[in-house]
Amino acid sequence: MKLDDFLSTVADSCKKQGPEQTIVLSSRVRIARNVKGYSFPGWAKKQERIRLFENVRPVIESLDEMKSSFSDSMDNLSSLEKQILVERHLISREHAARNSGSGLVLNKDESLCVMINEEDHLRMQLIQPGLQLDAAWKQLDEIDTRLEESLPYAFSRTLGYLTACPTNVGTAIRVSAMLHLPGLVLADQINQVVQAVSKLGMAVRGLYGEGTDALGNIFQVSNQMTLGESEKDIIDRLNKVLKQMIEHEENARASMVEKKPKIVLNQVGRAYGILSNAHSITSKETMNLLSMMRLGNDFGLFSKMRRSLVEELFISTQPAHLQKNVQDKLSAEQRDLIRADFLRGKLRSVSRPSDKFAEVSSADGDDSDPNI
């Protein structure tokens, strides 16, 4: 399968929805593994890295989950393709900078991605829509068990899985969820919540991981510690924190609608007005306005819009996704024009938001959600 085939699936992949989808965009479990007898990627010479890559790649490709997968070495990918993979959250920005000896294997629906020779020999991630960390871990754990039959992992009885960076040693697991928290941001309670969550040993980051802004009011919450706790305990603990954050966000939204409905209507209306009429718009402004449209949709203000449309626009208005459809290399300014054209086109069929809250729809996100 070609990378291009994956790249045209944003709309489809955004239609997949899971529990608590109103607030939880996605759940992700990532584990790091290294293969005995090979230096860590940061120490290995190029030839050794290539040897590891060629040894490991067919094993991963042979997994049932990797039927019709995309698999390649990083040096075969253009920088545009790499950037698109980053914008889709499939590879890290660091991995995008790597070349021969590094690569990836990606399954058909983009839920499973294995980076080879990133910081560790293997970085495997499983993403599911909504809040389903347990399910994601169950799947990834099975895959890991099957891989372990063919690959001798670097493992210590006392420390657990060995990793290039000591912060990952032990379970080498990172579980995270992507939360949309416009209510807490509008109510000016987000800093309080982030601080409380940090004290519970969780890291809160922006949309594109460490050191990035919470564009679009999207926050990534993940475990900090990988040592001294089982995977299940780590996931249980994160689940508890996430449930609390969801509750806080729901309360903030309900309180906004009750006490300051005009502020919500104003933000949602302006977001719609600008996104559907601008002729130049930056990625940052787009994300923040899309966040307000998503919130408005959660409140039932857009009668016929699917929530997945907003999710699709979050991704497809990113720089590399815009560049993909155009021959010439675009400057940032040109991208802002094309982004605005693209948004006006996509939103043409979306009617202006309602002037009133029909009913206070609380976050449900289960299968009865009309937005699915």
Next chain:
Amino acid sequence: MKLDDFLSTVADSCKKQGPEQTIVLSSRVRIARNVKGYSFPGWAKKQERIRLFENVRPVIESLDEMKSSFSDSMDNLSSLEKQILVERHLISREHAARNSGSGLVLNKDESLCVMINEEDHLRMQLIQPGLQLDAAWKQLDEIDTRLEESLPYAFSRTLGYLTACPTNVGTAIRVSAMLHLPGLVLADQINQVVQAVSKLGMAVRGLYGEGTDALGNIFQVSNQMTLGESEKDIIDRLNKVLKQMIEHEENARASMVEKKPKIVLNQVGRAYGILSNAHSITSKETMNLLSMMRLGNDFGLFSKMRRSLVEELFISTQPAHLQKNVQDKLSAEQRDLIRADFLRGKLRSVSRPSDKFAEVSSADGDDSDPNI
């Protein structure tokens, strides 16, 4: 006639259009006169001011132009009514603060307004739509001549008409035009033009006169000197300056459309998007966005919108005009909500602007203007 009857005529009075209407909103000629034998209003005691008011008022009311006029003493007007007259540019902010002994006489179509006991005994203004200073002066001059038959003006053979403030002595005339200059503002040329105009002895002010901002990219240009030149010379000189400013504005607009069409489309689109979807908006933001809609309309981007709608909204979204329709005294915050509701309602029938310039329509404003 009651003041309320005048107050419901914004839409009608905005439909009147004149030459160069695209850029020149209105032309205004104002003269100051004082009556012999009475102290200037600032020196006169209350009784003397009342005597002057009662003496002069019937003379003005008897003018043919003042049939079905509105006439009253300032102390009979509520502060809301006074504020509405200020927002309509019919009386000065200073006059609105005055009480018994001061008053106004206003003709039916609001083109002629005489303030009694403002800074001078009489301040008469004649306003015409578009650029027609000569016509306005001709009308006002005739009225002045007829008044002079009944009122002995304070006049000096060497100085001319005597006025309370020496800056008005001589012709005591102030001629001005209200210009909409979004092209020069967008092209960042406005400061240059304002400086050049100032050097030619003209004053450039904001929408509500001295010391006010150029909200909505509207600038008021007027003569500074009243002494040593005839009225005709003053008007000729201002006309020349205005013609040049109009040309500069036209050039700036043409150049924007040619070189930076997306900037114009972006500003116009965003203005429309925000004005027709916001649920809270300040007067200042409203003015600036309406300015962009007016520009878009001049460029033919709004297929069916009348220009007078924008002009009407400039006035009717002002604080006192909004307050007029509501029982309770509104806070600024409440006004922002009502303003937004009002704008959404008014713009419901206006379709989103075109994505392209059909043709570069230069400023004409004559009778063949489709906007009239």
